[in-house]
Amino acid sequence: DQQVKQNSPSLSVQEGRISILNCDYTNSMFDYFLWYKKYPAEGPTFLISISSIKDKNEDGRFTVFLNKSAKHLSLHIVPSQPGDSAVYFCAASASLFNKFYFGSGTKLNVKP
């Protein structure tokens, strides 16, 4: 049973527009969340994180929003660029669990 779900396998966005990638989780114990980006034939690379004491964290064009009551987080990319085309994974952990749980990924395609 997957505790972290990314229900959209793919997303296509026009260059310059906003990309919104969504992630849902089931375990209310999760209190730390991350987003990773993965290009083909490479390993995932860390993008941005958020702790449950916050509801928003921003880093340049990337912003992660956390809605604890809905057990939902989202990654916003503004403006989207063709180089952002990749697979994005969200991950969650809890201090008690001592491990990260990953979603299945969303493939983002930013069209020029």
Added chain:
Amino acid sequence: DARVTQTPRHKVTEMGQEVTMRCQPILGHNTVFWYRQTMMQGLELLAYFRNRAPLDDSGMPKDRFSAEMPDATLATLKIQPSEPRDSAVYFCASGLAETSGIRIEQFFGPGTRLTVL
């Protein structure tokens, strides 16, 4: 620059054969993870080590999978015997944990794409 390296990058083998995947973590990192990426499950944690000691291998099928760290510069993941359902991309990641917690930045290797016929 410092990177996690994995060998081989690709492996095609027949069912029943032994497969060994190797990982060289970033020098100085004390935590090593093994993940498997499949289409259906995404990234699954198989096992991880801290200071070469196994901390969690609950995600790994124990009957055929084994993970070891013979020394601080080498981690291995072995499948014996391999089965077609083991076909996936296997990633190794390393990080530096300064406390007992797991919330460390993980640096991933490029992965080993395994195909079991």
